[in-house]
Amino acid sequence: MALVRIALKRPYTFVVMSLLIAVLGIGSIFTMPTDIFPPINIPVVSVIWSYNGISPDDMASRIVTISERAMTTTVNDIEHIESRSYTGVAVIRVYFQPTANVEMGISQVTAVSQTLLRQFPPGTFPPLIVKYDASSVPILQLGIDSNTLTEQQLADYAQNFIRVDLSSVPGAAVPLPYGGKTRSIMVDTDPHAMYSYHVSASDISSAVTNQSPILPAGTIKMGTREYLVKTNSSPNAIQEFNMIPVKSLDGATVYMKDVAYVRDGFQVRRISCARTVNEAPCLLSSRMALPLPFPSSAT
Numbered sequence: 523m524a525l526v527r528i529a530l531k532r533p534y535t536f537v538v539m540s541l542l543i544a545v546l547g548i549g550s551i552f553t554m555p556t557d558i559f560p561p562i563n564i565p566v567v568s569v570i571w572s573y574n575g576i577s578p579d580d581m582a583s584r585i586v587t588i589s590e591r592a593m594t595t596t597v598n599d600i601e602h603i604e605s606r607s608y609t610g611v612a613v614i615r616v617y618f619q620p621t622a623n624v625e626m627g628i629s630q631v632t633a634v635s636q637t638l639l640r641q642f643p644p645g646t647f648p649p650l651i652v653k654y655d656a657s658s659v660p661i662l663q664l665g666i667d668s669n670t671l672t673e674q675q676l677a678d679y680a681q682n683f684i685r686v687d688l689s690s691v692p693g694a695a696v697p698l699p700y701g702g703k704t705r706s707i708m709v710d711t712d713p714h715a716m717y718s719y720h721v722s723a724s725d726i727s728s729a730v731t732n733q734s735p736i737l738p739a740g741t742i743k744m745g746t747r748e749y750l751v752k753t754n755s756s757p758n759a760i761q762e763f764n765m766i767p768v769k770s771l772d773g774a775t776v777y778m779k780d781v782a783y784v785r786d787g788f789q790v791r792r793i794s795c796a797r798t799v800n801e802a803p804c805l806l807s808s809r810m811a812l813p814l815p816f817p818s819s820a821t
Contacts, residue, residue, distance in 0.1 A: 563620075563624075564654050565601075565617065565618035565619065565620060565622050565624050565627070566615060566616070566617055566618070566653075566654040567615070567616045567618070567624065567627060567628055567631055567651060567652070567653055567654065568613060568614070568615050568616075568651070568652045568653075568654060569589065569613075569614040569615075569616065569631060569635060569649045569650075569651050570611065570612070570613050570614075570649055570650040570651075570652070571585050571586070571589070571611070571612040571614070571646070571647075571649045572610060572611050572612075572647055572649075572650075573585065573610055573642075573643065573645065573646050573647070574610045575609075575610060576609070576610055576643070577609060578607040578608055578609055579607075581607040581608070581609075581610070581611070581612045582605070582607040582612070584642065584643060585612055585642055585643075585646065586605045586607055586612045586614060588638060588641060588642070589614060589634075589635065589638055590603050590605060590614065592634045592637075592638055593614075593616060593631060593634060596630060596633070596634045597616065597627055597630045597631055597634065598622070598626070598627065598630065599618050599619040599621075599622035599623070599627065600616060600617070600618060600619075600627075601617045601618055601619050602617050603615070603616050603617070604617070615654075616631060624653060628651060628653060631651055632651055635648065635649050635651070636648060664684070664688075666679070666680050666684065666699075672703075673702045673703035673788065674702075674703050674704070674705040674786075674787075674788050675705075676702050676703075677699065677702040677703055677704050677705060677788075678705055680699040680702075681698070681699055684699075685698075685699060703788035703789070704788055704789045705786070705787075705788055706787060706788055706789045707760060707763070707784060707785075707786060707787070708784070708785055708786075708787035708788070709726060709730065709763075709778075709782050709783075709784050710782060710783045710784075710785065711723065711726060711781065711782040712781055712782060712783075715780060715781045715782075716781045716782075719769070719771060719776045719780060719781055720769075720771060721768055721769055721776060721781045725768055725769055726768060726778070726781065726782055729766050729767065729768040729769075729778065730763070730766065730778075733766045733767070734756040734757060734763075734766070739751045739752055739753045760784060760785065760786050761784075763778060763784035764777070764778045764779035764782075764783065764784050765777055765778065765779065766778045768780075768781060
C-alpha cells in the first residue's frame with residue numbers, strides 16, 4: 523500500500539520511470555550481443571593414437587592399456603576413462619571431475635603421452651589431443667562435385683585451394699576435407715617378376731627411399747660469396763621413377779620398371795563407418811566435404 527500511495531502522490535515520477543525502463547529495454551535488445559553457442563564447460567579430453575596397419579587387439583593391448591594405466595597415476599581429477607580401438611586408430615576419452623582444471627589436465631595428458639612413446643612399437647606417432655567443446659560443432663558443410671575433374675583432382679582442389687580461401691573468413695575453423703580420393707604416387711609391384719629377379723618388397727621400398735633424397739650438402743665458397751649446396755636426386759617426372767635401379771643381379775641392373783610400375787594414382791580407400799553419433803559417417807564416394815565449425819560467440 524505504501525508504494526501505491528507514493529505513486530498517487532508522484533504520478534509524473536512513475537510515468538517517467540516507466541518510459542525510461544521501456545527505452546532502455548528496447549535499446550538493450552539491439553545492443554545486447556547474442557551468443558549462438560554459449561560456452562559449456564564439458565571436462566572431456568580425447569586422446570587419439572594412430573599406427574597404420576595395426577589390428578584393434580594389438581592397438582588395445584600395446585597402446586591403449588598402457589596409456590590408460592599411465593594416465594591414472596599422473597593425471598589429476600579423472601572421473602573415468604573410456605576407449606575404443608579400431609584398425610590403426612585408438613580413441614581414449616578422459617572424463618574429468620566437474621570442478622577440474624581441464625587445461626591442466628591437457629598438459630598432464632600431453633606430458634605422459636610423450637613419455638610413453640618410447641614404450642610403444644617403433645613408428646608410433648604422437649597422439650592428437652583434443653578438448654571436447656559442445657560449441658565447436660559443424661554448422662555448415664560444403665559438398666564438392668564435378669563432371670569433368672577426377673576424384674584426385676577434386677581432393678587436391680578442396681585441400682589446397684577451397685580450404686585456403688575459406689580459412690580467411692573471420693571466426694571460421696576449417697578442418698581437413700574428407701571423402702573422395704587422396705592423390706598419391708603408387709608403386710604397383712609384379713610378384714612374378716619380383717620372384718624371377720629375386721627382388722623383395724623391402725628392396726623396392728629401399729630403392730625409392732634411397733634414390734630420391736633431397737638433402738643439404740653443405741656450402742661452397744666462390745670468391746667472396748658463400749653458397750648453399752643441396753643434393754636433389756628426386757626425379758622430375760613420375761615416369762622417371764620407373765628407371766630407378768633396384769638391385770644388381772649377375773652384373774645386370776634391375777630397374778623399377780622390371781619389377782613394378784610407378785604411376786600417379788590415389789591411396790587405397792577404406793569404408794569408415796560411424797560407431798557413435800560424434801564420429802564420421804560411412805564415406806566412399808567422389809563427393810568431397812568440408813565441415814565448417816565456427817566459434818561459439820557471434821554478434
